[in-house]
Amino acid sequence: MTAPLNHDNRALQPALEVCGLSRSFSVGGGLLRQGKILRAVDDINLSVRRGESLGIVGESGSGKTTLSRMMLGLMKPTNGVIKIDGRNIANIDRLELARKIQPIFQDPYSSLNPRKTIGQIIRLPLEAHGIGTSKDRDEAIEQIMEQVGLPLRLQHSYPSQLSGGQRQRVAIARALVVKPEILICDEPTSALDVSVQAQILNLLTDLRAAFNLTYIFITHDLGVLDYMADRVAVMYMGRIVELGPARKILAAPDHPYAQALLSSILTPDPHLDLPDLSLAQGFPDPLNPPTGCSFHPRCAKARDICCTKPPPVTRAQDHLIECHLHPLELHP
Ligand code: SF4
Numbered sequence: 001m002t003a004p005l006n007h008d009n010r011a012l013q014p015a016l017e018v019c020g021l022s023r024s025f026s027v028g029g030g031l032l033r034q035g036k037i038l039r040a041v042d043d044i045n046l047s048v049r050r051g052e053s054l055g056i057v058g059e060s061g062s063g064k065t066t067l068s069r070m071m072l073g074l075m076k077p078t079n080g081v082i083k084i085d086g087r088n089i090a091n092i093d094r095l096e097l098a099r100k101i102q103p104i105f106q107d108p109y110s111s112l113n114p115r116k117t118i119g120q121i122i123r124l125p126l127e128a129h130g131i132g133t134s135k136d137r138d139e140a141i142e143q144i145m146e147q148v149g150l151p152l153r154l155q156h157s158y159p160s161q162l163s164g165g166q167r168q169r170v171a172i173a174r175a176l177v178v179k180p181e182i183l184i185c186d187e188p189t190s191a192l193d194v195s196v197q198a199q200i201l202n203l204l205t206d207l208r209a210a211f212n213l214t215y216i217f218i219t220h221d222l223g224v225l226d227y228m229a230d231r232v233a234v235m236y237m238g239r240i241v242e243l244g245p246a247r248k249i250l251a252a253p254d255h256p257y258a259q260a261l262l263s264s265i266l267t268p269d270p271h272l273d274l275p276d277l278s279l280a281q282g283f284p285d286p287l288n289p290p291t292g293c294s295f296h297p298r299c300a301k302a303r304d305i306c307c308t309k310p311p312p313v314t315r316a317q318d319h320l321i322e323c324h325l326h327p328l329e330l331h332p
Pocket of ligand 1 (some may be wrong): 085255293294295297299303311324
């Protein structure tokens with residue numbers, strides 16, 4: 001059994017750690033035929049500090065969603081470990097895990113039960129976790145509604161009677177009412193009007209400071225990354241190919257894929273998948289990944305070695321890059 005943490009060593013411990021995490025799927029198999037292996041997440045290592053906001057960016061199919069589902073305990077890894085507060089989440093039961101890490105999804109309407117009132121929706125997690133008496137729950141609902149900027153009269157309304165921004169506030173209130181430490185925000189503003197997006201981002205910023213929350217932000221929106229993320233991880237075909245401080249990665253990424261991605265990501269419509277990255281070829285077939293560096297068929301800077309040998313991971317202070325080209329530049 002893990003010993004309880006005192007306040008000092010808990011503060012020093014990362015809020016979330018991902019060690020050697022992989023998730024594969026067998027595709028197209030049958031009774032007598034073995035399927036092909038799709039490596040959705042491939043040996044990822046990551047550590048997120050308490051109170052930090054980590055942005056994750058990559059094209060569809062890069063593994064962002066699979067990674068976040070594993071962090072939420074909704075999918076088991078094929079290999080590797082995810083730790084929250086130093087504890088392997090495989091050893092934490094589902095309800096306890098839900099009190100530590102909560103998701104905020106892109107479309108608040110589809111994640112809210114249309115037949116329940118706002119008060120009932122926010123109350124449900126408290127009931128599921130057996131938190132407080134009925135009176136305590138009433139107070140907790142009022143408190144969290146106030147904190148997310150929802151008028152108390154909306155307790156008796158239904159999701160269909162609310163605006164998109166109000167519905168996202170309900171989703172945030174429902175996630176926070178059980179006082180989690182970590183929020184996984186999956187494109188939390190992309191379904192909202194531009195005028196409302198800034199309000200929700202400001203709210204998330206205020207709540208992070210108020211509750212010392214740790215954020216994992218999955219987004220296609222460069223503006224959201226710039227505003228919300230302390231560090232940015234760029235994913236490609238299940239790997240993190242560059243990771244570093246947001247101001248460094250967003251201003252001058254080193255990895256050729258991060259350069260192409262971030263220069264093209266300024267799409268006015270975040271519902272669109274990432275536009276053509278001006279790369280030589282489209283996204284490769286993940287069932288037949290390229291040899292060597294998986295980005296080599298699309299990389300303008302590829303060399304012979306890139307076609308045959310997987311690139312090394314190089315770390316320099318708080319910057320990580322996976323590319324044959326950059327180790328010397330990172331270690332002058
Ligand atoms: Fe391009 Fe080679 Fe670097 Fe891969 S390892 S990103 S192919 S230069």
